Amino acid sequence: MTGQPEARARCNGLRAVFPALIAAAFVALVPTGAWAHGGDENTSAYDSVRQAIALIVNSPGNHEAIDDKIGDALVSDDTDRVNLDLVKQAQAAMDREDEHATRRLLEAAIGARVHTGIADPVPIGEPAPLTGAATGTVAAVDAMPGRYGLTAAAWTTLAVSLLIAAAGVALAFQLRPPSSASGPGGELQAGSTIEG
Numbered sequence: 034m035t036g037q038p039e040a041r042a043r044c045n046g047l048r049a050v051f052p053a054l055i056a057a058a059f060v061a062l063v064p065t066g067a068w069a070h071g072g073d074e075n076t077s078a079y080d081s082v083r084q085a086i087a088l089i090v091n092s093p094g095n096h097e098a099i100d101d102k103i104g105d106a107l108v109s110d111d112t113d114r115v116n117l118d119l120v121k122q123a124q125a126a127m128d129r130e131d132e133h134a135t136r137r138l139l140e141a142a143i144g145a146r147v148h149t150g151i152a153d154p155v156p157i158g159e160p161a162p163l164t165g166a167a168t169g170t171v172a173a174v175d176a177m178p179g180r181y182g183l184t185a186a187a188w189t190t191l192a193v194s195l196l197i198a199a200a201g202v203a204l205a206f207q208l209r210p211p212s213s214a215s216g217p218g219g220e221l222q223a224g225s226t227i228e229g
Contacts, residue, residue: 078115081106082143085123089136099135100127116142 085102088095103124107117119142126134183191 075110076105077111077113078106078109078117078120079111079113079143081109082115082120082139086136086139086145089132089139093132096127096130099132100124103127103135103139114143 081102085099085106088099088102092098103120106112106115106120107124119138123135123138123142126138
């Protein structure tokens with residue numbers, strides 16, 4: 034009878050290990066798309082330039098990956114919305130290891146602008162909102178007329194308001210309830226009783 038608990042423990046152990054082995058075999062044997070690296074796909078030059086800009090911003094020392102993305106943009110079949118002349122200049126700047134010029138040229142190649150305002154950024158390729166004199170409006174040069182002195186009606190309204198406020202303060206003092214068991218400082222007055 035002492036062998037039964039050991040046999041049950043062994044059986045329970047196998048029950049726990051068996052599903053784990055099946056899961057591990059499934060993960061190892063089933064291929065996924067993330068593991069495959071297709072060299073055949075052709076990304077657009079626009080996407081490659083954006084990826085190159087992202088690499089410059091996030092990993093500036095990774096010259097090989099940045100060069101690779103710039104090269105992908107130049108050999109891409111889909112060059113819509115990309116100025117390839119600026120991308121070539123960016124490639125030359127990258128060969129000189131001038132990352133600032135590379136980024137500036139790549140941003141200009143896809144129409145990106147530096148975002149410095151408090152409004153939402155303008156989508157890449159759309160014109161920036163007009164500001165200042167570019168809006169076509171003329172700045173107001175005439176002084177805006179201010180308010181002049183109070184009129185008789187305004188003075189009357191002010192005087193009536195002050196009289197009502199003063200009457201309210203006077204009535205508050207005159208109609209307040211008699212003093213309670215505590216004095217003005219919060220201490221109990223002599224001879225007063227607290228009923229409860």
